[in-house]
Amino acid sequence: MKTIRLALLATAAFALPAAPALADHHAEAVAEEAAPKSEHDKLHELFDDSDARGLEINPIGRLFRGDDENAGKLGDFLTDSNFYANRLDTQLNLAKLELIDRSKLDETDQLAYDVFKYTQESGLRGQTDEIRALTEVRPINHFFGFHTFYPDFASGDSAAEFKTLANYEDNLSRHNDYIAISDRAIERSREGMASGVLETSLTIGIVVQ
Incomplete structure (x- = not known):
């Protein structure tokens, strides 16, 4: 019985120091998750997100990349839902771009930022109700x-x-x-x-x- 008690005490003794270490490791993980993203990372995440949303709205684009996901669909072109989805997508891209500090980007990323902004603003000008009434x-x-x-x-x-x-x-x-x-x-x-x-x-x- 005494031997069993000693074994349990020894096990507890070895286990106790592990708890703070585990806590420290968890704190480090939380700190890493909470670390702010760089403007570079934010910009390129926006590019990836915008691209993914665009393919959801217009799935035919996947095939031109060799991606056969949802390959049985062309998209619901010439519908109200498609028009509004595309316009909201453009507005969302511009809103997310506004959250990125351009001055903190390097020259290459600033150029990418400017081109993306130009294409989205140009696209939005073509997505007004007035333009739609003349084109669709x-x-x-x-x-x-x-x-x-x-x-x-x-x-x-x-x-x-x-x-x-x-x-x-x-x-x-x-x-x-x-x-x-x-x-x-x-x-x-x-x-x-x-x-x-x-x-x-x-x-x-x-x-x-």
Whole structure:
């Protein structure tokens, strides 16, 4: 019994010093987590976050990077939800950029900061309700529209290659999106006819040719 008691005491003696060490280690971990991020880190985290959000809104972009996640979707283009999601995304990017102190960045990061700010501000100017009323109701011309690239894109010889059965199934799924987008393009064009915002007959004639 005495031997057991001594063993327990010895175990306790060895265990006791470990507690403060454990506490110190935990305190260090908390301190590391609480350490402020550099402006460089904040900027590049914003770039990564912005990129990820953009791909969620417009999943077709993944395929041009060789990423087949959510490859069966083109995106809900020409919808109110897509328009507002893109505008809110741009506004969020600019709001987060304002939280970064440009003066604490090196020259390379300052240039990246300025370019990002310019592209977001430029994008936001094109996302007003007034601009939308003049552009979204003209969804097709001889330069712009899904019809200008989708046949090649869906051929298997572009970004969306046919290597597996899943690739073919994703392509069929994208066809459904393309049909829906085309239907919405017709609806938007009719809205333009009602508001008097139209493409020229010459432009549409070239599209048909």
